[in-house]
Amino acid sequence: MTPVIARFLLLLMLFGSSAVQAMEWLKETPNLLAKVQAGELPPVAQRVPADVQVVQFSPDQSPGEQGGQLRLLMGKQKDIRQMVIYGYARLVGYTEELKLKADLLKSIDVVDGRVFTLHLRKGHKWSDGHPFTSEDFRYYWEDIANNPELSKSGPPRALVIDGQLPKVEFPDAHTVRYSWPVPNPYFLTALAGASPLYIYKPGHYLRQFHARYQSEDVLEKMVKDEGKRNWMGVHVNRDRPYKATNPELPTLQPWKNATKPPAERFIFERNPFYHRVDQNGRQLPYIDSVAIGIASSGLVPAKTGAGESDLQARYLRMDNFTFLKTTAKRNNFDVRLWQTAKGAHLALYPNLNTNDDVYRELLRDVRFRRALSLAIHRYEINQVVYFRLVQESNNTVLAESPLYRPEYQNDWVQFDVELANRLLDELGLSERDDRGVRLLADGRPLEIVVQTAGESTEQTDVLELVHDSWLQAGIKLYSIPSTREVFRNRIFSGDAIMSIWSGLENGIPTAENSPLALAPTSKYQYQWPQWGAYYESGGTSGEEPELPAARELLALSNQWSQATTHEERVQIWHKMLDINRDRMFTIGIVNRVPHPVVVNNSLHNVPTTGFYDIAPGAYFGIYKPDTFWFDEERR
Amino acid sequence: MLRYVLRRILAMIPTLLVISVLVFVIIQLPPGDYLESHIAELQSQGEAVDEQKIQFLREQYGLDKPLAEQYWYWLIGMLQGDFGYSFEYDLPVTEVVGDRLFLTVIIATATILFTWMIAFPIGIYSATHQYSWGDYGLSTLGFLGLATPNFLLALVMLYLANVYFGTSIGGLMDPEYIGEPWSMDKLVSILEHLWIPVIVIGTSGTAGMIRRLRANLLDELQKQYVTTGRAKGLPPGKLLRKYPLRIALNFFVADVGSLLPTVISGAEIVAVVMSLPTTGPLLLSALQSQDMYLAGSFLMFLALLTVFGVLISDIALAFLDPRIRLGGTANK
Numbered sequence: 001m002t003p004v005i006a007r008f009l010l011l012l013m014l015f016g017s018s019a020v021q022a023m024e025w026l027k028e029t030p031n032l033l034a035k036v037q038a039g040e041l042p043p044v045a046q047r048v049p050a051d052v053q054v055v056q057f058s059p060d061q062s063p064g065e066q067g068g069q070l071r072l073l074m075g076k077q078k079d080i081r082q083m084v085i086y087g088y089a090r091l092v093g094y095t096e097e098l099k100l101k102a103d104l105l106k107s108i109d110v111v112d113g114r115v116f117t118l119h120l121r122k123g124h125k126w127s128d129g130h131p132f133t134s135e136d137f138r139y140y141w142e143d144i145a146n147n148p149e150l151s152k153s154g155p156p157r158a159l160v161i162d163g164q165l166p167k168v169e170f171p172d173a174h175t176v177r178y179s180w181p182v183p184n185p186y187f188l189t190a191l192a193g194a195s196p197l198y199i200y201k202p203g204h205y206l207r208q209f210h211a212r213y214q215s216e217d218v219l220e221k222m223v224k225d226e227g228k229r230n231w232m233g234v235h236v237n238r239d240r241p242y243k244a245t246n247p248e249l250p251t252l253q254p255w256k257n258a259t260k261p262p263a264e265r266f267i268f269e270r271n272p273f274y275h276r277v278d279q280n281g282r283q284l285p286y287i288d289s290v291a292i293g294i295a296s297s298g299l300v301p302a303k304t305g306a307g308e309s310d311l312q313a314r315y316l317r318m319d320n321f322t323f324l325k326t327t328a329k330r331n332n333f334d335v336r337l338w339q340t341a342k343g344a345h346l347a348l349y350p351n352l353n354t355n356d357d358v359y360r361e362l363l364r365d366v367r368f369r370r371a372l373s374l375a376i377h378r379y380e381i382n383q384v385v386y387f388r389l390v391q392e393s394n395n396t397v398l399a400e401s402p403l404y405r406p407e408y409q410n411d412w413v414q415f416d417v418e419l420a421n422r423l424l425d426e427l428g429l430s431e432r433d434d435r436g437v438r439l440l441a442d443g444r445p446l447e448i449v450v451q452t453a454g455e456s457t458e459q460t461d462v463l464e465l466v467h468d469s470w471l472q473a474g475i476k477l478y479s480i481p482s483t484r485e486v487f488r489n490r491i492f493s494g495d496a497i498m499s500i501w502s503g504l505e506n507g508i509p510t511a512e513n514s515p516l517a518l519a520p521t522s523k524y525q526y527q528w529p530q531w532g533a534y535y536e537s538g539g540t541s542g543e544e545p546e547l548p549a550a551r552e553l554l555a556l557s558n559q560w561s562q563a564t565t566h567e568e569r570v571q572i573w574h575k576m577l578d579i580n581r582d583r584m585f586t587i588g589i590v591n592r593v594p595h596p597v598v599v600n601n602s603l604h605n606v607p608t609t610g611f612y613d614i615a616p617g618a619y620f621g622i623y624k625p626d627t628f629w630f631d632e633e634r635r
Numbered sequence: 636m637l638r639y640v641l642r643r644i645l646a647m648i649p650t651l652l653v654i655s656v657l658v659f660v661i662i663q664l665p666p667g668d669y670l671e672s673h674i675a676e677l678q679s680q681g682e683a684v685d686e687q688k689i690q691f692l693r694e695q696y697g698l699d700k701p702l703a704e705q706y707w708y709w710l711i712g713m714l715q716g717d718f719g720y721s722f723e724y725d726l727p728v729t730e731v732v733g734d735r736l737f738l739t740v741i742i743a744t745a746t747i748l749f750t751w752m753i754a755f756p757i758g759i760y761s762a763t764h765q766y767s768w769g770d771y772g773l774s775t776l777g778f779l780g781l782a783t784p785n786f787l788l789a790l791v792m793l794y795l796a797n798v799y800f801g802t803s804i805g806g807l808m809d810p811e812y813i814g815e816p817w818s819m820d821k822l823v824s825i826l827e828h829l830w831i832p833v834i835v836i837g838t839s840g841t842a843g844m845i846r847r848l849r850a851n852l853l854d855e856l857q858k859q860y861v862t863t864g865r866a867k868g869l870p871p872g873k874l875l876r877k878y879p880l881r882i883a884l885n886f887f888v889a890d891v892g893s894l895l896p897t898v899i900s901g902a903e904i905v906a907v908v909m910s911l912p913t914t915g916p917l918l919l920s921a922l923q924s925q926d927m928y929l930a931g932s933f934l935m936f937l938a939l940l941t942v943f944g945v946l947i948s949d950i951a952l953a954f955l956d957p958r959i960r961l962g963g964t965a966n967k
Binding site for chain 2: 227265
């Protein structure tokens with residue numbers, strides 16, 4: 001392996017020399033200087049791509065200096081994948097304004113939304129110094145996605161449109177072309193995801209574990225040594241770019257894992273071949289290494305308060321805010337309040353597929369769902385549980401989204417028990433028992449059991465308040481906590497009448513983001529799990545959507561995937577949002593819940609406000625943690 | 636004696652087999668399997684779930700096989716020293732447990748020593764000075780120790796140690812020593828952190844032991860041979876050490892049986908609260924995520940230690956106290 005790299009580096013030095021002059025403005029990274037002088041690493045001008053990406057700073061950010069170690073806290077060993085999310089180096093990625101932009105790629109050409117030509121940066125290298133070329137895309141496409149043993153059911157779903165596979169070509173070392181016969185609107189967003197679709201793999205490293213390139217004897221020995229069943233197990237285990245568990249796996253992220261699990265503390269070191277530099281010619285990331293301490297998640301707020309983390313948001317909750325504020329001064333950090341971008345922090349999901357015939361009938365009547373929403377005193381919930389810091393809203397897009405309209409947020413959200421009572425009377429639920437609880441058609445009292453996943457007391461607190469105001473409309477509420485798996489199984493099986501969970505994952509979408517979450521397309525949509533399963537399985541399981549509105553949503557989402565213009569997509573989005581507003585398939589309670597973010601005072605360029613959410617922001621990812629820097633005392 | 640030991644060892648085989656079946660069944664009782672709880676976790680974080688990959692993993696992990704077959708693989712593997720594969724960590728179970736075992740033993744040993752050092756003198760004092768001010772005072776302290784919830788004590792002490800001594804919160808050493816080779820500084824750092832878990836885990840054990848020692852000793856002190864000895868003019872110290880104390884120690888030897896598994900399992904709750912790098916939190920999280928081989932092998936190991944511990948304490952008791960008969964047949 002090593003002689004190959006050495007020979008290759010030599011080659012590179014020979015024909016890279018002309019580029020060197022043009023890149024004289026680049027400055028060597030201080031903590032790599034020794035290695036460069038010892039000849040273990042090429043100088044910076046040969047490490048970065050010839051068409052290097054120069055980072056643009058926003059007005060409130062500034063270029064900094066390299067050095068220092070960032071300390072983070074995580075609750076589990078598996079959480080080290082957060083570094084791949086925070087690092088957020090993607091083929092194309094979202095900017096802070098949520099626009100898609102080429103990142104690892106130099107550029108990308110899209111024709112008719114169906115032909116994607118990816119242009120790679122010349123001289124771009126993996127973290128081990130091997131060139132990053134179209135060969136790595138070929139390895140993925142031919143040897144992984146289309147290998148019948150590694151991918152039994154073929155390439156992943158984002159690459160298959162209407163059952164059609166793309167034509168994938170590799171015209172030269174720096175060009176890759178994916179073309180579909182019909183538009184594929186999911187492709188770019190999948191590449192830009194926080195947990196992205198990897199259509200490139202470090203073939204030069206992985207081929208030693210692949211049956212096509214490695215002899216059977218060697219593979220057999222590896223299989224045996226690692227306790228796997230076959231070579232696929234060995235290959236998959238090495239090839240986990242998202243989990244970051246294999247320190248040997250070359251990466252393109254700003255930091256690469258240097259600690260082999262299991263461990264209680266992981267060190268991520270700078271990727272010396274990273275593709276971004278600042279305007280002063282300093283290679284990013286600024287921060288030399290990241291140390292991730294693993295502590296029980298319950299202890300993370302306390303440890304953060306004791307100043308043991310430089311940048312922490314994970315495992316902090318709104319109710320830690322006051323504690324963190326009191327210790328902030330003593331331990332030299334700042335507590336900022338960022339926002340969550342979910343469509344609803346908490347939403348009630350009436351299960352339209354419940355087994356109970358009477359309740360199913362009732363829940364499918366829009367008047368009933370509206371009455372439920374009107375009878376929730378959201379203002380009181382905001383006051384009592386959230387210190388008046390949140391927005392009372394439906395489960396819909398937030399004001400920051402270009403698709404936002406006030407009526408999506410506000411219709412049927414006001415507290416109006418009178419109207420709710422009138423709607424319920426209209427439904428023929430006018431009989432009441434001696435507690436004042438309405439009676440169903442079959443004589444049972446109207447008692448709604450809301451399932452919770454039992455993960456936080458916050459949900460039960462809110463439900464307690466909902467209980468009080470619903471009672472004024474003659475509805476009795478009970479809540480049942482369970483565990484996450486049981487919770488989901490009860491909803492799928494139809495045992496649950498209603499459940500509480502968070503709302504739309506991405507509350508700040510643009511028309512280019514998929515609107516699938518608004519239509520019955522997944523069994524994890526708790527308002528219509530069976531209809532979602534029907535779509536997901538292509539009709540082999542689940543039930544066909546029965547409500548016309550749900551069918552229309554499905555038709556609209558199909559239209560969206562075939563739309564070719566921005567205007568068309570905007571229109572479809574609005575139609576879908578409007579149906580959801582009118583039909584109230586989910587009953588949002590509040591959104592825009594602040595999330596505390598602790599930032600050490602020595603750490604610069606971390607925005608004072610932002611969105612803290614995995615989609616689309618990749619948590620800190622779109623704010624470019626590789627541009628965060630430490631001032632002198634921490635370098 | 637030899638026949639007795641042999642018979643006991645042979646009886647251990649079916650016992651352990653039954654335990655292994657129980658362990659396996661109980662781990663499988665909650666709905667779903669590891670991959671399902673894994674999917675649920677990803678979903679709740681808003682991360683993408685690739686159904687194809689899940690299907691692939693299900694085959695790789697053998698979760699698509701019938702339960703009986705999974706059990707059989709596990710059992711055969713264990714007999715050959717292969718404890719299976721941890722899905723959560725993507726590593727063989729032995730590698731996952733590795734280092735943690737050592738730190739667990741350190742904490743457990745320190746805790747046991749702490750417990751004995753405190754409990755013995757106090758227990759003896761309380762028994763010999765029954766109903767004195769000292770007895771009342773120490774008993775009150777003991778009950779306090781027994782009654783304080785461990786996790787609460789742990790949090791309070793963590794906070795105080797952080798504010799007044801600057802000790803980092805949780806863990807067994809300062810972060811910079813984790814994963815580093817052993818050195819003097821690392822040892823000092825461990826000692827700085829060790830005393831909190833030792834005191835927290837030790838308090839309830841200490842209180843319990845004081846009570847038991849006091850009660851057992853009081854029983855003996857009332858007996859006629861003690862009175863006789865005292866009448867014959869034996870010095871009080873010798874009188875105490877020579878007979879009543881030794882007999883009162885029977886319970887202590889019997890305790891050894893349960894001691895071994897505790898040494899390995901660590902005090903789970905305290906370890907989770909204090910984020911100790913011991914085996915307790917590992918077992919707990921394995922059970923939660925249905926990482927069945929890790930949890931199963933762990934529980935089997937504990938069962939094995941319990942069975943062995945009981946055997947050892949039985950043999951030791953038989954040696955120590957001739958009044959104890961080996962099996963009922965000796966009566967005839």
